[in-house]
Amino acid sequence: xxTIGEIATFVTSKNAGPFLLTLDIVFPDEATYRAxxxxxxxxxxxxxxxxxxxxxxxxxxxxxEPAFAxxxxxxxxxxxxxVGETDVYGxxxxxxxxQHAVEWPEGAR
Amino acid sequence: MKPMTVLAPLGMLGYGIPPRSMERGLARDPxxxxxxxxxxxxxxxxxxxxxxxxxxxxxxxxxxxxxxxxRARRIPVLIGSAGGGGGRPHLEWTIDLxxxxxxxxxxxxxxxxxxxxxxxxxxxxxxAAGRVRPLDHDRPLTAADVDDATRIVAQMGVEPFLAALxxxxxxxxxxxxxxxxxxxxxxIRAGYDPGLALHMGKILECGGAAAYPRHGSDGLLGVIExxxxxxxxxxxxxxxxxxxxxxHSLYERANPYELHLPHGHIDLKATRFEAAGDRAxxxxxxxFVPSATPTLKLEGVRRVGFRTLAIAGVREPRLIANLxxxxxxxxxxxxxxxxxxxxxxxxxYGRDGVMGRLEPGAAPPPHEIGLVIEVIADDAETSAAVLAxxxxxxxxxxxxxxxxxxxxxxxxFSPSDLRAGEAYxxxxxxxxxxxDPGALFRVEMLEA
Numbered sequence: 254x255x256t257i258g259e260i261a262t263f264v265t266s267k268n269a270g271p272f273l274l275t276l277d278i279v280f281p282d283e284a285t286y287r288a289x290x291x292x293x294x295x296x297x298x299x300x301x302x303x304x305x306x307x308x309x310x311x312x313x314x315x316x317x318e319p320a321f322a323x324x325x326x327x328x329x330x331x332x333x334x335x336v337g338e339t340d341v342y343g344x345x346x347x348x349x350x351x352q353h354a355v356e357w358p359e360g361a362r
Numbered sequence: 363m364k365p366m367t368v369l370a371p372l373g374m375l376g377y378g379i380p381p382r383s384m385e386r387g388l389a390r391d392p393x394x395x396x397x398x399x400x401x402x403x404x405x406x407x408x409x410x411x412x413x414x415x416x417x418x419x420x421x422x423x424x425x426x427x428x429x430x431x432x433r434a435r436r437i438p439v440l441i442g443s444a445g446g447g448g449g450r451p452h453l454e455w456t457i458d459l460x461x462x463x464x465x466x467x468x469x470x471x472x473x474x475x476x477x478x479x480x481x482x483x484x485x486x487x488x489x490a491a492g493r494v495r496p497l498d499h500d501r502p503l504t505a506a507d508v509d510d511a512t513r514i515v516a517q518m519g520v521e522p523f524l525a526a527l528x529x530x531x532x533x534x535x536x537x538x539x540x541x542x543x544x545x546x547x548x549x550i551r552a553g554y555d556p557g558l559a560l561h562m563g564k565i566l567e568c569g570g571a572a573a574y575p576r577h578g579s580d581g582l583l584g585v586i587e588x589x590x591x592x593x594x595x596x597x598x599x600x601x602x603x604x605x606x607x608x609x610h611s612l613y614e615r616a617n618p619y620e621l622h623l624p625h626g627h628i629d630l631k632a633t634r635f636e637a638a639g640d641r642a643x644x645x646x647x648x649x650f651v652p653s654a655t656p657t658l659k660l661e662g663v664r665r666v667g668f669r670t671l672a673i674a675g676v677r678e679p680r681l682i683a684n685l686x687x688x689x690x691x692x693x694x695x696x697x698x699x700x701x702x703x704x705x706x707x708x709x710x711y712g713r714d715g716v717m718g719r720l721e722p723g724a725a726p727p728p729h730e731i732g733l734v735i736e737v738i739a740d741d742a743e744t745s746a747a748v749l750a751x752x753x754x755x756x757x758x759x760x761x762x763x764x765x766x767x768x769x770x771x772x773x774x775f776s777p778s779d780l781r782a783g784e785a786y787x788x789x790x791x792x793x794x795x796x797x798d799p800g801a802l803f804r805v806e807m808l809e810a
Binding site for chain 1: 402403404405406407497498499604605608609611612613614615616617618619630633635661666705707709714715716717718719720721722738785786787788789791
């Protein structure tokens with residue numbers, strides 16, 4: 254097992270407009286990217302569980318090969334900056350995804 | 363066609379243009395200086411209150427450099443989402459700054475302004491006609507939302523910029539605009555492929571953000587040709603790599619394969635990113651797909667009240683262990699005096715202050731916590747009164763096992779209570795179908 258944060262070059266989060274939160278996992282090279290997506294370790298149910306959301310609030314999980322990246326987009330629990338907000342820019346919501354451990358071959362990068 | 367060079371001097375007016383990058387960028391003989399000056403990222407306050415989120419002095423420095431360069435080289439300047447929110451007061455703030463600089467530097471330009479605020483009566487009619495739909499959420503727009511909104515803007519595409527250029531504008535100061543459109547407008551007018559021009563615009567709109575190392579505000583050069591464009595940082599210490607440019611397609615967007623504008627979208631499914639030398643990246647294959655039904659993106663906010671807050675720390679382990687009971691006690695004590703008419707919130711840093719409802723939790727109790735006590739009420743005096751009571755109750759109220767009776771909180775500041783002004787929330791984030799994507803935006807030539 255390896256955490257996504259250990260496998261990826263970086264994992265980040267940011268608003269995509271005031272109503273969505275988008276998480277980017279960017280891998281160091283094509284081989285790592287392909288090894289990751291081939292295992293399909295992220296589905297809506299997994300992401301929903303990591304963030305305590307309903308599956309319907311996981312809007313999309315998109316593979317973007319030009320950047321060797323996987324993008325996860327969540328519906329925000331409320332619009333950015335609404336009363337009760339904790340992170341207006343959505344810039345610090347990536348850690349549960351980065352700390353999520355997935356099956357990964359021993360000895361691989 | 364002969365290649366056209368566009369310089370985005372920086373990603374946000376007021377974040378600071380590095381002079382050396384500007385110099386080197388200008389040495390490449392750009393046909394236009396184009397930049398984005400706005401965002402919804404800083405939250406709903408700035409659109410509602412009608413104020414910029416950048417510092418005026420910093421914006422003046424950047425705009426002075428841009429206007430000096432534009433005058434010296436006789437090239438146009440396009441500014442989108444002026445003043446941050448891109449509403450009327452933001453536009454006026456930018457025009458005021460612009461006039462001040464022109465006066466001080468003796469510059470004269472043919473200048474166009476483009477208003478992006480939305481007429482409420484028109485929007486109510488669109489709601490009634492069923493031409494409005496939610497974007498990224500499920501809440502349909504109502505006439506009441508339109509009436510309650512403090513300010514509503516629509517994002518313009520390239521059309522109003524083309525109209526302003528046709529009218530002879532050398533400087534265009536526009537309200538809320540699609541960032542890519544600001545930068546793509548001149549290349550599109552010159553006849554370059556709109557898919558490539560808009561994709562280039564999307565990469566340049568954040569300035570040097572698509573180059574590595576990604577620190578500090580900086581500019582970016584784009585050179586568009588018939589079948590491709592190339593991006594390159596003017597800063598010699600930075601490089602664009604396939605990874606840095608491709609990764610930028612992910613930034614702040616839900617779908618990296620598509621970017622929507624009023625008159626269609628760009629499709630990146632066949633896009634190729636290739637290294638062009640050591641510091642530049644060549645991009646080709648991006649297609650523009652026109653839309654049969656143009657749509658404008660609407661953004662609007664509503665004032666929800668006035669915010670007062672206090673910041674304090676807790677070090678006492680018994681209090682940290684009994685925190686929930688303690689906060690519930692504060693809440694009920696406050697309610698004895700002020701039963702309703704406000705919202706009282708506790709932000710608990712060290713526990714879930716950063717992630718709130720999304721926090722998976724299950725961390726051991728921290729040795730200290732930061733507590734932000736927040737009150738929202740309809741008027742500023744009620745907000746301040748409730749916060750003052752909540753702060754004093756929180757300081758002195760008891761909790762199970764309490765021994766440190768002198769006070770529960772460590773306040774870093776005197777005064778402890780901070781008036782944070784008006785609080786807003788986004789209530790409008792919708793698409794409206796239109797026949798003419800340019801019709802809503804008023805282009806006016808500015809009197810000198």
